Amino acid sequence: MTDSSGFDDRSENDSSTHRGQLEADGGEAGAPIDTEEARRRPYVESQVVMATVRLISPFVLTYGVFVTLHGADSPGGGFQGGVIMAATVVMLAFSFGIQPTREWVDDSALLGLVAGGVALFAVAILTPMAFDGAALELVVLESTTTVAVKWWVEMVEVAIGMMVAGVVVGLFFVISSGVFGTDEADREGDR
Amino acid sequence: MxxxxxxxxxxxxxxxxxxxxxxxxxxxxxxxxxxxxxxxxxxxxxxxxxxxxxxxxxxxxxxxxxxxxxxxxxxxRPDTEKPLKQVDLKAFVVVAAVALLMLTTVPAMPEVGDPDAPPVSAEHPTGEQTPYSYYIENTYVQAGIENAVAGVLVVYRGFDTFGEAVVVFAAAVGVMVVLKREVLK
Structure with a gap:
């Protein structure tokens, strides 16, 4: 996704410093960003950070999925797993540039994740009522649907995980767009 | 160790x-x-x-x-040479007083791992079963879930958890709407 452009830009902008980048991105708020290249410039130009993140992010993501899916059997659950999964995206954004990552992650997909999580939780609330139980009485489902309660609990954990991951990544992007100024304003203006 | x-x-x-x-x-x-x-x-x-x-x-x-x-x-970044802030004496006194007040509750706490500590003991002094021992005894039997924390959160207190989830959802949507508006101004 963004890695190749990240490395290319790095070699081109070798002379500028980390702090200079921060000031250039943040200081000229409101100033039009001219070129595609300038917008895609990663503001942390560290080979070490990029290489490390590239190496560990698949494992961190896997761990986040593990924590979410094993909420019923081991410590953790949807909330912790969701935050860890979101941390992968945040980590990528910090090492390869927030703007390219923002373009890579679809805004509506994030909102869909959040709304879908709430909807999936609602399914867990309503399903027992369809089987003559009270709302959220998941224990009823064990005998009627032959799906163990554990798996219904896992479904709720996944719902929470989706929601939390969407919220954390969305919050991160929204705050970053306020700080570094994005093309969001331009795009809205064009519509 | x-x-x-x-x-x-x-x-x-x-x-x-x-x-x-x-x-x-x-x-x-x-x-x-x-x-x-x-x-x-x-x-x-x-x-x-x-x-x-x-x-x-x-x-x-x-x-x-x-x-x-x-x-x-x-x-x-601050351009002064001193790396640390000057401590405001009045603020320090207030913070220290609050901290001392809270520390006075520490001796009243049960020892770490004490089996008779009120939150983890099997029974209240009145003879009723405590929630802790109820969940420890029943989570696996009733729901087949090994992580009692997840069991309480989803099976026994699912409605509270749903409430929390919706609060997070509403807060996030609110923050995003407000911040987006700020960005577009």
């Missing part, structure tokens, strides 16, 4: 907390705050609260650090 580790961690957490408050350089302060959260997470593991530890490490040391970093991106 464990005691030495605990004492070292507590000392680490206290020192990092003080430095997070006193450092003039906000960037340094954030880095120290992340270290503080990580130390706290390890303390939670030692106190056998792995769920809390995971949350502390992921949210406190992880995501919060990134959000703080974004927030300070527009600030400038």
């Amino acid at each position: 464990t005691l030495a580790l605990e004492l070292a961690l507590i000392a680490f957490v206290v020192v990092t907390a003080v430095f997070a408050a006193l450092l003039r350089d906000v960037l340094g302060s954030i880095a120290v705050f992340a270290a503080y959260s990580l130390g706290l997470a390890i303390i939670w593991v030692l106190l056998q609260a792995p769920d809390v530890a995971l949350t502390e490490a992921a949210v406190g040391a992880g995501v919060m650090t990134f959000l703080f970093l974004l927030t300070i991106a527009k600030t400038t």
Whole structure:
């Protein structure tokens, strides 16, 4: 996704410093960003950070999925797993540039994740009522649907995980767009 | 061994907390705050609260650090030579008084791991079963879930959890709407 452009830009902008980048991105708020290249410039130009993140992010993501899916059997659950999964995206954004990552992650997909999580939780609330139980009485489902309660609990954990991951990544992007100024304003203006 | 580790961690957490408050350089302060959260997470593991530890490490040391970093991106570094802030004496007295007041409750707490401590004992003094022992005894039997924390959160207290989820959802949507509007101005 963004890695190749990240490395290319790095070699081109070798002379500028980390702090200079921060000031250039943040200081000229409101100033039009001219070129595609300038917008895609990663503001942390560290080979070490990029290489490390590239190496560990698949494992961190896997761990986040593990924590979410094993909420019923081991410590953790949807909330912790969701935050860890979101941390992968945040980590990528910090090492390869927030703007390219923002373009890579679809805004509506994030909102869909959040709304879908709430909807999936609602399914867990309503399903027992369809089987003559009270709302959220998941224990009823064990005998009627032959799906163990554990798996219904896992479904709720996944719902929470989706929601939390969407919220954390969305919050991160929204705050970053306020700080570094994005093309969001331009795009809205064009519509 | 464990005691030495605990004492070292507590000392680490206290020192990092003080430095997070006193450092003039906000960037340094954030880095120290992340270290503080990580130390706290390890303390939670030692106190056998792995769920809390995971949350502390992921949210406190992880995501919060990134959000703080974004927030300070527009600030400038102080150009003074002194790395630490001057302590405001009045504020210090107030904080110390509150801390002392809270510390007076510590002797009243049961020892760590005490089986007769009120929250974890099998029965209240009145003879009723405590919620703790009820969940420990029944979570696996009734729901087949090994992690009692998840069992309480979803099976027994699912409605509360749903309420929390909806609150987070509503708060996030509200923040995003407000911030987007600010960006577009």
